[in-house]
Structures are given as C-alpha cells and as structure tokens.
Amino acid sequence: MERADNRRALRPTRETGMISTLGAFMTKEIRHILRDRQTLVVLLMMPLVQVVLFGYALRSDVRDVRLAIVDPSPDYATLALRDRFTAGRRFKIVAIEPSMERVEPLFRRGAADLAVELDPDFAPHLESGEPAKVLVVVDASDPNTGATMQAYARAVIDLYEADLEANGKQPVRIIPAVRMRFNPTLESVNLFVPGLIALVLTLVSALMTAISLSREKERGTLEILLVSPLRPWQIIVGKVLPYLGLAFANVLTALLAASLIFHVPLRGSVTLLLAESILYSMVSLAIGVLVASLTDSQRVAMLVALLATMLPSTLLSGMIFPLASMPKLLQVLSNIVPAKWFIVIARGIMLKGVGLEHLWLETLVLFGMLLLLMTLAVRSFKPRVA
C-alpha cells in the first residue's frame, strides 16, 4: 500500500517531469558556464578579437605595392600608363629606371615588390598597331601575394588598353575581361568574415561541449547522472543548449564587429543567416558530443576536437585557401567538412545576398550531417564502464 503511494509520488505527470528534470540539468550547466568567468570572457571576446585580427592581419588583398618602372624611352604613352599606376592607392612608385639591371638589386633588397618594364618603342608600336610589350615582374617569394600583385598590375594595364580602344583608333585586341564580382574592391575581409563565424562557432560548439562533457566523464559525475532517471538524450540536450546560446551571442558579436569595423556588407536576410548559424552550431555540437563519448579524458577530448574540427575548418573549408586550387583528393575530402558548406551559405547570404532558393543544397547537406552525427552521438553515448 505504502509502496503504491510512493510510486505515484515519484511519478508526477510525465511531461512536466521531463521538463523539470531537463530544466534542473540545464540550470546547472548554465551555472558552470557563468561561474567559470575567465573561460566565459575568453569565449565572449573571441569573435571580436578574431574579426579584428583576421580583418587586419590576414588579408590577401595587397596595398602599397612598391613598384619599380623600367622605362628606357619615356614618351606620352608610357607616361600615361605610369599615371594609371599612381592614380590608385595600390601602387607606390619607388624607382623609375632606364634598364632592368638597375631594378634587380631593389628586388634582392626587398625594396620593390613589382617591376613593370615597358617596350622601348611603346608609343610608336601603339600607333602602328603592333603589339606594345609590357613585362611584369613580381616578387613571388609569397606566391599568393605575388599572384595578387600581378593581377593588380594586369588590371591597370588592361584598363589602359581598354580606354585606348574606346578612343577608337586601335584595332580590337583580346582583352582579358577580369571582373571582380561581389567583391569589386577585392576586400579579403569580406571573404574571411563568413569563415570566421564558422571558426568561432566550431570552437565554442564542438570544443567546449567536448571538454565539458568529458569533464563529467573524467570526474565521475556522469556515472551518477547515468544512474539517475535522466535519459542520455536529456543529458545531451541539457549540455548542448546553453552552448548554443553562447554560440548565438558569438555570431551576433562577429557580425556586428565585421560591419562596424570593416563595413562588411550583409546583403541577404539576417534571419536566414542566424538560422543557418544555429544549424551549423548544432552540427558542431553533435561533433563535440561524439568526440566526448569516444574519448576518456578531457585532454584527449580536447585534442581530438581540435584536430577533428579546427584544422579542417580553417584549412579545408575554403575559408583561407581557395578549394579550387587544391589537389582533387582534398577537394573531394573537403565535402565532409561541415564548415565548407556553411561558408558557402554565409558568403552567399552576406556577399551575394541570395536566399534559400540558391542555398537549399548546402542547407540540406548540413541537415543530413546533423542527423547522422546526432544519431551517432546518442548511440555512442551509452554508459561505458572501464
């Protein structure tokens, strides 16, 4: 008789019971996060610091290119072209020499980044319709910067050529039409910000959940939770939701910093971008849970989470290094990196202003990954006793 009463007392209504259980667990999780002030400050500041750092330091667009001009016989045409180079703020002419040999030492010393050598018969050739030759020499010790500088120089020359033609007299020549769409000023910070959001979300979501869950494992508190009426999914959800909130705050910080400091455009729907960020966070959180269930200590979990998420997210996502210039194998491999898909989405929304009609495939891929990872995470999250 007494036992029957007891049994009823222990089972209120099923729904309220589940919510109060989950609520108690989440409250505890939020307390952990709030109490660890140092970590919290680092996590909250990270997007700001990263946007600023990446924005200023890791840009691949090049300014103040030190240009040496080799102009053996200056004439009206070469002067006009030289003016073109000085017109923008990209190039700074550091030397004007009559021959290439005089420029060579500048390169060696690192005093020039780029040299443009003009045909001795530049104006006459142009007049007669013969090809007027221009040699562009680039310090390519940093190949990416070198390629960029070369592209800039080409762009200046092409423009000049196009203007000449527009004036009528020239026979039509092949003009490489390079248009920098969506990012006409070649602001690399615009390209980085979507990648940065991915990076910050990965860090907070995957790394922090992996650490926090494996800490419970290491300290033995997980065992107590598993003996309690808490179900594994409740433990996972309770762990993950507070970090999702933190990740959301991070996305907002990163977006604000990017638009206030670097005027990165946000051409598409903010709501869609935030929704996609949450989706991506959940994928990362699932990875964190999975890593924690498969490892036995905080330290290992942290290392595995770093290796499994941060490296691919920075290197194989197209965030910094264009995927198109990678070997085929890596290109194929990059498809399993969630950040790759998110970056395509974020760039699409922010820079191109497109919506789901163009991004449904990427979104679907992320959903698929989420489903798969969540299933694996819950499956592997069984009481495992050494």
Place this chain on the structure above:
Amino acid sequence: MTAPAPKPVEPAIVARDLTRRFGSFTAVDNISFDVGQGEVFGFLGANGAGKTTAMKMLIGLLAPTSGEARVAGLDLKTETEEIRKRIGYMSQRFSLYEDLTVLENIALYGGIYQLSKETITERSSRMLEVLGLEDDLVARLPLGWKQKLAFSVALLHEPAIVFLDEPTGGVDPITRRQFWEMIYAAALRGTTVFVTTHYMDEAEYCDRISIMVDGKIAAMGTPLELKQKWNVPTIDELFVRLARPA
C-alpha cells in the same frame, strides 16, 4: 477490523546467477544473493574481485552477460527506468560539482529526481542543519564533509536502496565513524544499504556481508556466523584466508 493478511516481504535485491564477462575474462561469475529490506549489506572483496562490476550491474550501468536480478521489486532488464527512480548511488570518486554550492548541488539532484520545490527547500535546509554546514562552494569543503554531503545527496530522493561504492576511502577515522552513524540512521528509516568496502572493521558494522574472491561469492552471512563457522577472531582474518588460499 480485520488486518490484511501479511504479505511476504519481497527482498530489496534478488540476484540470481549474475555473470559479467569482459572478453574472455569473467569479472563476476554466477553470483546469487538476496538483500532484505532495511538491511545493511556489506559487499567485500579485494581490488579486482568483481564487487564494483557486480554493483554496476545492479544499478544499471552495466548489462549482465547472463543471469537476472530484481532491484526494489522491479526487474533489472525490463524496468530499469523505474529502478533508477528508486535507488541512490554514491560512487568511489567524489561526484558532486565542486564549482557549484551545496544548495545548487541539492537543487540539481532534487530537480533530476523530480521533487517539488517545497520538498527541495525543506530537505536541503534539514540537510545543512544535520550536517552542520553553511551553504558554500563544494570545492571549499574538507574531504570528510564532502563524503557526508555526497551520501546525503544520494539519499535526497529517499530511495528504497542506496548503493555505496567504497564510500569511506581516504577519510579519517572519526569521519568514518560519523559516516557509519549516518548509514545506520538511513537503515533505521527503512532504506536498504548496499555497501562495498575493503575496510574489514567496517564489515563488522554490517547486518550481513558477502566476501567476493575472483568473481565468486566465497562466504556470506552475518559477521558473527561467519566468524564462528570459519573459527576466526575477526572478519579481517577470514578475508585474508579466503583471498589467499594456502
């Protein structure tokens, strides 16, 4: 007024031929025993004898390879969820959250076991009073207090059975004594206590004990029965004799 016919009291724990293998290694080998309601049952054994494995099967952390068990009148295999609500567990390692306060820890477990707000408030203030504790970060408590607190938290939802895995490891003798007083108090309130230990003096405090050797139960009974049967002055001596057969 006719009194209802007295129902036979079902034991708190019934284990039948419980076995657990890890690969080719048999950690627990066909053990069977009953633990009566309100009994303090000492589960003894050397390190690696299989007592923790056996306990983990009873609390649902580890599935038995074969055999069956009933815990708190419920079937271990099919009614695990119900069992979880009716048992308490304190592991070898201290397992409260050190970065939370005493009351926050209590609130967490109260919430997990679905106690009402009022019940949680009432029981936690009683708990602080009995333990003579102020609400503070758990990390700041001395080890002995932590253990007593962990035990009290394991009893928070008034479980039918509480499982204690070497609860007094690394604790000073006075605290150990106080700890056993708490165990007795719980048993008097009707809670069945299942405790593993390798302190043999503690074995003498139990109503009944079993001694595990190499995954099997080598001896079981009240401390007095066992000492008489084997003709030894202390359980310690019996333990040494069983654990190291000549």
